[in-house]
Amino acid sequence: MDEQTTEPSEGIGESAARAARDLRVVVSRLRRRIREVAEDDELTPPQVSALTLVAKHGAATASSLATAEGVRPQSMATTLAALDRQGLIRRSPDPDDGRRQLVTLTDAGRLRVEGDRQAREEWLARALQDRYTEDERRTVLEGLALLERLTQP
Numbered sequence: 584m585d586e587q588t589t590e591p592s593e594g595i596g597e598s599a600a601r602a603a604r605d606l607r608v609v610v611s612r613l614r615r616r617i618r619e620v621a622e623d624d625e626l627t628p629p630q631v632s633a634l635t636l637v638a639k640h641g642a643a644t645a646s647s648l649a650t651a652e653g654v655r656p657q658s659m660a661t662t663l664a665a666l667d668r669q670g671l672i673r674r675s676p677d678p679d680d681g682r683r684q685l686v687t688l689t690d691a692g693r694l695r696v697e698g699d700r701q702a703r704e705e706w707l708a709r710a711l712q713d714r715y716t717e718d719e720r721r722t723v724l725e726g727l728a729l730l731e732r733l734t735q736p
Contacts, residue, residue, distance in 0.1 A: 620706040621699035629654070629662045634671060638696040642685040644677065671695055
């Protein structure tokens with residue numbers, strides 16, 4: 584069934600269904616575009632994702648990273664081995680369980696994540712500056728304030 588012709592569920596108005604559909608599409612496209620900004624050929628998407636996850640959550644085990652990413656532990660082990668070879672992560676014994684290792688970022692890994700984040704933020708700010716008028720940027724900010732309600736429980 585074509586997304587554009589899907590009827591809204593009972594109790595959901597046409598405008599709400601359309602807004603949900605359009606928002607999902609735009610957010611997906613924007614997210615993909617923002618990801619492209621800092622990408623290079625050195626790291627694979629799973630490596631970038633794992634690196635970002637460690638940066639966001641701090642020290643973690645390979646199994647907890649695999650669970651968070653929804654991948655098999657063996658896949659995460661391969662990803663982490665590549666990051667380790669590039670000097671972006673370090674592994675150290677878990678103080679609570681010496682059989683496990685905790686993964687953390689090295690200084691190079693932290694710089695990589697921060698550089699990628701800065702590049703994405705600068706691209707987005709420049710795109711908003713170049714493609715929108717001041718009034719349109721205010722409208723975007725108003726819309727974002729409304730969308731913030733969706734993040735609340």
